[in-house]
Structures are given as structure tokens and as C-alpha cells.
Amino acid sequence: MNVYSSVARIGIRSTIAAKPQRSVKPFIRTMAATPNGDLNNTSAERVRAETAIDPAYQDLSLAIPPSEDDFDIRKAYRPFILEGEDATQDWIAQLELSTVLKMVDTQVLKPGDDRLRVVVLHGSMRQRSYSRLLAYEASRILFRLGCDVRMYDPTGLPVKDDVQHTHPKVQELRELSKWSDGHIWICPEQHGTLTAVFKNQIDWIPLSTGSVRPTQGRTLAIAQVNGGSQSFNTVNSLRILGRWMRMFVIPNQSSIPMAYKQFTEEDAGSRLMPSGNRDRLVDCMEEFVKYTIIMRPHFDLFGDRYSEREEKRAKQAKEANKPAPDTQHAALSTSAGPSN
Known part of the structure; x- marks a missing residue:
């Protein structure tokens, strides 16, 4: 038995020793070189040309000068404007936005087209409303980029019903939306979603008024402010709302966590402080303007639908x-026969 056991053990050891050890590294290198092993799919990435910065536009502002701006419009819809030295020394004035500034100048202003018309909505009426403060900052960026920016004040807008369609605040909101090329929606997150103040504004904007659609085909940028940690519930809800309103929501979005820590005190102007969150807001406004420039010339095209053509x-x-009225009347008289 000992002999058989010894032979068996020798055989097992021989079998194990005969197997060569596998090298893992060549296998890993092979996987990395094939599409199935390229987890980030870098092999399919499109090569992008780097956009050159045009120094002529680097520090330029295309904002509407006071001499060319409508006094009543400026007073009613542009509370965000900074005057004098505050405007020239402001952080927004120092932003490198040459690519989009050149687009606005060469594709909108120099050809003589109207400035991009932007409506800004926010979702709070608190005295120190962070959504309003963020809306101010977004509006300042857009204003420097040459947009005709108008901020709507929701104060006094009645709760949505089927009666007060002629209310001045309702008519004002609808007219602004019809006038616009794009919207900026900025809302706080409350109880995990957008506020009633904001939703009430959207509810007052109809999908259609006769043949006019106040939101269809407009571009839309979205942002939210949070009282606590960063969340995306509200921007997700805003994105869904924008789709239902037949708007083109840009891919980028902004969410400001702990908003009470992100702005300076009132005596310092209540300005958004430097951070990655501020940079993201700039990204969103830059992207919004680019998309609006590209899409505005095709506004009517995006409203053209097969189903509506068939219905028409x-x-x-x-x-x-349909028979003419006289023919129809004569046919009825004949079928009735002579009266007795």
C-alpha cells in the first residue's frame, strides 16, 4: 500500500510540475488592445480640433449699451445690471469667452439680426432668494454675450386656475415667452423637487394659443440651488418639463449645493463666489448661447410635423x-316635397 501511495503521490507531483505557469500580463495587454477590452471606448473617440482663441474677442463685451437700450425694458426686466466700475471690474467681465463672443458678433450682430431674446424664470419670492441671485449671475453672463435678457418677476402672479387668463401678470408672462428665443429656468429644491412658485409660472404658459406655441422650438438651460448637499432632483424635473413644453434642453446643467455658503453677504453684492460650481454656470450659459445661435434660424423647421400636416x-x-349653403338648402327643400 505504501508503494502504491508513493507512486500516486509522485504521479500527482509530476502532473502538477509538468503544467507551465500562465503569464497574466500578456493577456491583459491583449485585452487592452482590443475593442472589447477598451472599457472607455477610447478607440472610437472622435478626434476634436482645438478651438483657437481669437484675442480680438478675449475681453470684449457685447452688452446692450444704455444709450441703445429701452429705458422701460431696462428698468422692468434688467435688475441684474451692474453700473460703472462695478461692471468693468466684475468677475464676469474677466471671463475668457472669445469663442461664443465671436459667434454672436459674426453670426448675429454683424449680419443685422435681432439679438438673442432670453427669458429668465426663477422659483422663489424670498427676500434673499438664492435662485434669484443665481438668475442674476446667469443673466449678467448672457448680457455680456450680447443677449436681450429679460427677467420675469413672479410676484403677484395668481395661482393657476381657468378664470384669470387676462390677469396682467399672466399676460406678461405669456407675451415674454412668445417673444423669446430661449429660456433660463432656475429653481430651488424644496421637499425633493421644484417649488410651487416655479411650477405655477410654467402652468400659466399654454402649449398652444391658437396657432401660436409660446415655448415650442425654444432652447432651454436649467439650474437649481440647494439648501443642503448637491442634488439633481429639481434639474431632472425641469428637464422633463422642458421636454413636455416642446423645448430643446441643453445637455449641460448646474446644481449649487449649500447655496447659503456660495454667495457673498448683501453688503458685498450677494455675488456668487469662485468655485467649480460657478465655472459650471458659465459653461451652461456659454453652451446655451451656442445652441440658440445654431437653432434659431431653423425655428420654423422644428415646428413642422407630419401628423399636423396630415391633420391640416x-x-x-x-x-x-362640404356643399355650398344654398345647394344644401335646396336639396333639403326638394326632399321634403310639396306642402299640402
């Missing part, structure tokens, strides 16, 4: 086949 054709065919 069916209505026209029905009208064409």
Missing part, C-alpha cells in the same frame, strides 16, 4: 367637399 390636409379636404 384632412381639414382642407373636408372643407372642399
Whole structure:
């Protein structure tokens, strides 16, 4: 038995010793060199050309000068404007935005087109509303980029019902939306979603008023402010709202955590302090302007739908086949026969 055991053990050891040890490194290198092993799919990445900075636009401002601005519009809709030295020394004036400034100058202003028309909505009426403060900062960036920016004040807007359509604040909001090329929506997060103040504004904007659609085809940028840690519940809800309103929501978005720590005190101007969150807001406004410039010339094209063309054709065919009023009356008289 000992002999057999010894032979068995020798055989097992021989079998184990005969197997060569596998090298893991070549296998890993092989996987990295194949598409299936390229976890980030870098092999399919499109090569992008770096955009050159045009020094002529580096420090430029395309803001509407006071001499060319409508006094009443400026007073009613531009509370964000900084005057004098505050404007020239402001952090927004120092931003490197040459690419988008050049786009606005060469594709909008020099050809003589209207400035991009932007409506800004915010979702709080508190005295120190952080969504309003963030809306101010967003508006200042857009204003420097040459946009005609108008901030709507929700104070006095009635709660949505089916009666007060002629209320001045309702009419004001609807007219601003019809006038606009794009919207900026900035809302606090409350109880895990957007506020009633903000939703009430959207509820007052109809999807259509006759043949006019106050939001369809407009571009939209979204942002939220948080009282606590960073969340994206509200911007997600805003994105869904924008889709339902038939708007084009830009891919980027901004969420400001612990907003009470992100702004200076009132005596220092209540300004957004330097951070990655501030940089993201700039990214969003820059991206919004680029998309709006590209899409605005095709505004009517985006509203052209097969189903609506078919509906219109069916209505026209029905009208064409409808008998004239006199013919219809004569046919009814004949079928009734002579009266006794």
C-alpha cells in the first residue's frame, strides 16, 4: 500500500510540475488592445480640433449699451445690471469667452439680426432668494454675450386656475415667452423637487394659443440651488418639463449645493463666489448661447410635423367637399316635397 501511495503521490507531483505557469500580463495587454477590452471606448473617440482663441474677442463685451437700450425694458426686466466700475471690474467681465463672443458678433450682430431674446424664470419670492441671485449671475453672463435678457418677476402672479387668463401678470408672462428665443429656468429644491412658485409660472404658459406655441422650438438651460448637499432632483424635473413644453434642453446643467455658503453677504453684492460650481454656470450659459445661435434660424423647421400636416390636409379636404349653403338648402327643400 505504501508503494502504491508513493507512486500516486509522485504521479500527482509530476502532473502538477509538468503544467507551465500562465503569464497574466500578456493577456491583459491583449485585452487592452482590443475593442472589447477598451472599457472607455477610447478607440472610437472622435478626434476634436482645438478651438483657437481669437484675442480680438478675449475681453470684449457685447452688452446692450444704455444709450441703445429701452429705458422701460431696462428698468422692468434688467435688475441684474451692474453700473460703472462695478461692471468693468466684475468677475464676469474677466471671463475668457472669445469663442461664443465671436459667434454672436459674426453670426448675429454683424449680419443685422435681432439679438438673442432670453427669458429668465426663477422659483422663489424670498427676500434673499438664492435662485434669484443665481438668475442674476446667469443673466449678467448672457448680457455680456450680447443677449436681450429679460427677467420675469413672479410676484403677484395668481395661482393657476381657468378664470384669470387676462390677469396682467399672466399676460406678461405669456407675451415674454412668445417673444423669446430661449429660456433660463432656475429653481430651488424644496421637499425633493421644484417649488410651487416655479411650477405655477410654467402652468400659466399654454402649449398652444391658437396657432401660436409660446415655448415650442425654444432652447432651454436649467439650474437649481440647494439648501443642503448637491442634488439633481429639481434639474431632472425641469428637464422633463422642458421636454413636455416642446423645448430643446441643453445637455449641460448646474446644481449649487449649500447655496447659503456660495454667495457673498448683501453688503458685498450677494455675488456668487469662485468655485467649480460657478465655472459650471458659465459653461451652461456659454453652451446655451451656442445652441440658440445654431437653432434659431431653423425655428420654423422644428415646428413642422407630419401628423399636423396630415391633420391640416384632412381639414382642407373636408372643407372642399362640404356643399355650398344654398345647394344644401335646396336639396333639403326638394326632399321634403310639396306642402299640402
